Amino acid sequence: MSHQHSRTDDELTALIGELVSLETENPPGHEKRVAEFVHEWLTDRGIDATFVHEPYADRPQVAARVGDGEPTVVLNGHIDVVPAGDRDEWTHPPYAAEIDDGRLYGRGSADMKTGVAVGMMALADLGAEIGTDDLSGSIVFHAAIGEETGEPGTKTLLERGYGGDYGVVLEPTGMRTATSEKGLAWYEITVAGDPSHASRPEQGDNAITNARPVLDALESYDAEIADREDELVGQAHATVTKIEAGTKENVVPEDAVITIDRRFLPSESADAIDDEVDALLADVEADHGIETSWERTRTYESAAIDVDSDLADVFREQSAEHADISPDPWGVKGSTDVRNFVNDADIEAITWGPGELGQAHTYDESVDPAEAAVGLRTLKASVRELLE
Known part of the structure; x- marks a missing residue:
């Protein structure tokens, strides 16, 4: 005007x-x-x-x-x-x-x-x-x-x-x-492995390989929460934004760290999302025998x-x-x-x-x-x- x-x-x-x-x-x-x-x-x-x-x-x-x-x-x-x-x-x-x-x-x-x-x-x-x-x-x-x-x-x-x-x-x-x-929570999920020399990979347990089922589960989770919608702020998201693994070209990596950016609605809470992440990783561990841990590193409540x-x-x-x-x-x-x-x-x-x-x-x-x-x-x- x-x-x-x-x-x-x-x-x-x-x-x-x-x-x-x-x-x-x-x-x-x-x-x-x-x-x-x-x-x-x-x-x-x-x-x-x-x-x-x-x-x-x-x-x-x-x-x-x-x-x-x-x-x-x-x-x-x-x-x-x-x-x-x-x-x-x-x-x-x-x-x-x-x-x-x-x-x-x-x-x-x-x-x-x-x-x-x-x-x-x-x-x-x-x-x-x-x-x-x-x-x-x-x-x-x-x-x-x-x-x-x-x-x-x-x-x-x-x-x-x-x-x-x-x-x-x-x-x-x-x-x-x-x-x-919207709220925002960042999570770091650590997927465990066991290091070994890459000339003897069978002696180790490759954390990057172990991360695959975790990434698959996170992709399914993102699709599952997409139908949570708020008419003013839109839909919920869980986006993988970083993955870090490996120390050297010839070493089987000991762990892989996956970062997720989780955007959540006023009807959701960070505590409830913690429970969802817990359940998701428990299922992966049960199905694949993979050891994981997680931490919520930053939170902006909705x-x-x-x-x-x-x-x-x-x-x-x-x-x-x-x-x-x-x-x-x-x-x-x-x-x-x-x-x-x-x-x-x-x-x-x-x-x-x-x-x-x-x-x-x-x-x-x-x-x-x-x-x-x-x-x-x-x-x-x-x-x-x-x-x-």
Whole structure:
């Protein structure tokens, strides 16, 4: 939708550019430079902002608050980005924040420094209105660490009292309102063998050969769970993403490690999936006499709130009005920190923000600053409605 260009739009574009130009790759966890920038930007505008040196002393987070009334809306953004990878693959340098043909390029531009910038601007702009007769509630803002690697950044901020009645995780959803998201669990399955010299293979027990029935069972499992579907987030998946085996060309391998990426629905739980993996491997062991073990190495729980919650209704209506976005119910197939709000803190929360999810983690990641400006207006209108 077209809109009147304003000085606020230019300030927002400049802010996105400044955030993108500060490299905050995770791993290893370089968020500190942006945390310091965000803290200074907010305090310069008279906003009460605090460094939170947990969960890691050397990777500070920022929490800020305006107002002290109810209800409280929490605006959440993570300040870490995935590594830029091979710089030669980028047409625009990943931390130059170059604008070309109306798009701002750089690692983290979509995921999710535009969301962070929109949250900061909304906090500053609405802070001036809070405390008047028009707006009586309060707003909390998070600049969280560690989202890209499943670290407890947002979880810690919520535990330290920076929660509220509503949460908005400002990831790039194209301003669609997500009330649910898929979960993700990674499993490592170790298939045992017995090493020997390859000139005498019969003396050993080849772990790669032993892995075949495990891979077959995983393929059947993926096909079996494909009919588990959720109308908002799609179907369940179990995808083999890595296999590692062998130490040397002339040694029968002692073990093989298979990695699975298991995407699961709000109706499923990681504990239940553990039981399924256990049963699957027990069957393989019984049928083939193969020894296996497994470990769940990372988990992002699924999360869902009522599709017709007040929070979701407000954001759907305002996004339809300001940005011409379909008000249909929607869910995120990836994973966001919204699960910390919904599952850990029992806060009604959505994932919503300007930018395209398809840009996340890509070479030449980019965002449209004009869309970000519409996003800021939509966010402010939505929060105003919640606080009135």
